[in-house]
Amino acid sequence: MSVEGVAHIFGRVLEVGDVQADADFFVLGGDSLLATRVLSAVARDYGVELTFDDFAFSPTPAALAARIASVR
Amino acid sequence: MNRVVVIGAGLAGLTAAADLRHAGVDVIVLEARDRVGGRTHGVEVAPGAWIDGGAAYLGDRHTDLAKMIADLGLKTTPTTMEGRSSFVLGPERIVREGRFPPLNAVALGELFDGLDDLVRRVRPQAPWQSDIPDDETAADWAVRTLTHPDARTFFPLFLGEMMAADPADVSVLHMAFYLSSGGGLRYLNAFEGGAQDSRVDGGAHQLCERLAAELGGDAVRLDSPVHAVEQTTGPVTVHAGGSAYACDAVVVAVPPALADEITYQPGPVARRTTGRTAPGRAVKVHLIYPEPLWREQGLSGWSVNAAGPLLSTVDDSPVGGGAGVLTGFVTGRAATRYAALTPEEQRREAIAQASAIFPGLPAPTGFHVTNWVRETYSRGCYAALFGPGDWRVLGPRLSTPDGRIHWAGAETSTEFFGLMEGAIRSGHRAAARILAHTEPSRNQQPPLSS
Numbered sequence: 001m002s003v004e005g006v007a008h009i010f011g012r013v014l015e016v017g018d019v020q021a022d023a024d025f026f027v028l029g030g031d032s033l034l035a036t037r038v039l040s041a042v043a044r045d046y047g048v049e050l051t052f053d054d055f056a057f058s059p060t061p062a063a064l065a066a067r068i069a070s071v072r
Numbered sequence: 073m074n075r076v077v078v079i080g081a082g083l084a085g086l087t088a089a090a091d092l093r094h095a096g097v098d099v100i101v102l103e104a105r106d107r108v109g110g111r112t113h114g115v116e117v118a119p120g121a122w123i124d125g126g127a128a129y130l131g132d133r134h135t136d137l138a139k140m141i142a143d144l145g146l147k148t149t150p151t152t153m154e155g156r157s158s159f160v161l162g163p164e165r166i167v168r169e170g171r172f173p174p175l176n177a178v179a180l181g182e183l184f185d186g187l188d189d190l191v192r193r194v195r196p197q198a199p200w201q202s203d204i205p206d207d208e209t210a211a212d213w214a215v216r217t218l219t220h221p222d223a224r225t226f227f228p229l230f231l232g233e234m235m236a237a238d239p240a241d242v243s244v245l246h247m248a249f250y251l252s253s254g255g256g257l258r259y260l261n262a263f264e265g266g267a268q269d270s271r272v273d274g275g276a277h278q279l280c281e282r283l284a285a286e287l288g289g290d291a292v293r294l295d296s297p298v299h300a301v302e303q304t305t306g307p308v309t310v311h312a313g314g315s316a317y318a319c320d321a322v323v324v325a326v327p328p329a330l331a332d333e334i335t336y337q338p339g340p341v342a343r344r345t346t347g348r349t350a351p352g353r354a355v356k357v358h359l360i361y362p363e364p365l366w367r368e369q370g371l372s373g374w375s376v377n378a379a380g381p382l383l384s385t386v387d388d389s390p391v392g393g394g395a396g397v398l399t400g401f402v403t404g405r406a407a408t409r410y411a412a413l414t415p416e417e418q419r420r421e422a423i424a425q426a427s428a429i430f431p432g433l434p435a436p437t438g439f440h441v442t443n444w445v446r447e448t449y450s451r452g453c454y455a456a457l458f459g460p461g462d463w464r465v466l467g468p469r470l471s472t473p474d475g476r477i478h479w480a481g482a483e484t485s486t487e488f489f490g491l492m493e494g495a496i497r498s499g500h501r502a503a504a505r506i507l508a509h510t511e512p513s514r515n516q517q518p519p520l521s522s
């Protein structure tokens with residue numbers, strides 16, 4: 001289930017525990033440097049290369065998972 | 073302990089001198105240049121408006137620096153980063169929100185993943201014990217691990233900005249150590265909330281000027297390059313020019329390459345550099361305008377430019393108005409080339425580039441180059457760069473006294489290595505170690521600053 005998978009990536013990169021499906025990456029303390037690390041993990045795990053703007057418009061696990069599904 | 077000679081009137085030496093004086097020790101500071109401050113240096117660009125030709129930025133984790141700023145009656149001013157950034161990383165100029173470069177985000181993520189992994193593996197208090205092979209330069213590491221061209225484009229720019237290093241000049245272990253020592257990748261990279269959060273209002277050079285003034289009288293001797301230190305059974309003798317100074321202990325607070333040029337008798341003392349140690353290379357360029365004109369176009373003044381010479385620019389305008397100051401950083405290989413140009417060529421290239429980054433920007437009303445590559449008494453700016461194998465050789469004895477010779481300086485601190493904070497911590501550490509071997513002084517002097 002990729003919402004959980006993306007939430008797990010958020011948690012690892014942000015070094016926080018459980019991340020909710022609708023939690024905003026930037027509100028949780030993320031910045032553009034860490035966002036690139038989420039995108040590299042997404043590319044590794046799902047084989048999808050997203051842009052920084054994709055991420056900026058979909059900064060929650062639920063939204064990003066939907067974005068991944070739409071381009072897969 | 074009656075008298076200590078401190079060699080070098082930078083932040084490290086003057087911090088040590090202030091602590092020793094505070095404890096009632098008679099201190100003399102010998103400084104090679106005709107000014108105090110070392111790698112902090114103020115330039116007056118308009119009446120009463122000073123800019124930092126050397127060190128400028130600080131953040132909330134620089135706690136000893138913050139205390140010094142407050143104790144000396146100085147203030148900080150926040151760096152400003154409002155508006156869009158400009159990037160010239162390929163054939164065209166791109167303007168966008170935020171400081172994130174318009175490069176492939178996945179490629180940058182791989183770069184930062186790799187750096188993050190190194191930072192986790194390094195042991196900042198004892199880098200030579202890290203599980204990171206110390207036979208590689210950062211350039212070797214980049215070739216081996218970075219596959220995407222955008223990551224390869226950005227890495228040298230990033231390292232230049234962070235360490236004024238060319239990737240070939242620094243070991244991958246030292247890069248990892250430096251990033252960890254300074255607070256990690258994010259902290260070092262950030263302006264607001266990070267290591268570039270603020271500046272000393274009016275210039276960081278004031279720290280050293282005020283410390284020297286509080287030492288007072290003729291405690292600080294300028295134009296006194298030290299060339300020899302003799303430890304005999306009696307006093308230690310420090311030789312500078314034709315003068316000799318007898319003392320009970322010495323603090324050597326000069327950059328590593330210069331510490332190694334002093335003759336120590338009887339030797340040997342632990343060396344401070346090896347053949348692999350390289351100088352960081354930086355030139356700071358300041359373009360002065362009547363106002364921060366780029367703000368009128370909604371631009372922050374922040375730019376990144378792959379071709380150089382100004383690899384990055386930042387808005388360092390004084391808060392109260394009165395001038396617009398655009399600071400350009402020329403680092404690493406670009407600094408070697410730029411430093412060798414004539415003043416006219418330097419000026420022409422910098423101004424041409426500024427108007428390519430900020431179209432419509434008029435010619436500056438003032439132009440200043442602070443060329444650290446040429447500074448005889450720095451030899452490594454921002455700091456010295458340890459090459460492959462250096463940490464194993466130099467690390468274990470970085471801050472261990474050799475008899476009555478104590479070592480200080482930004483490159484002897486494993487905390488905030490190479491930064492103002494590291495220099496200050498090293499000065500406190502050296503003074504504390506000397507005082508720990510001292511009987512309580514009978515004639516305590518009043519504190520320097522109340």
Ligand SMILES: Cc1cc2nc3c(=O)[nH]c(=O)nc-3n(C[C@H](O)[C@H](O)[C@H](O)COP(=O)(O)OP(=O)(O)OC[C@H]3O[C@@H](n4cnc5c(N)ncnc54)[C@H](O)[C@@H]3O)c2cc1C
Nearest residue numbers: 080082083084104110111127128129298453481482490492
């Ligand atoms: C361009 C530039 C930008 C920087 N930016 C930042 C920044 O933003 N933030 C930050 O925290 N740090 C920054 N740094 C690093 C910071 O400036 C240094 O880490 C710090 O100032 C070093 O202090 P120090 O006392 O160890 O050495 P120095 O400041 O180098 O002081 C050593 C002193 O010893 C003197 N000396 C040398 N040889 C002899 C001799 N034989 N006899 C007598 N005296 C001698 C020198 O003249 C000098 O005054 C920057 C440095 C540069 C150059």
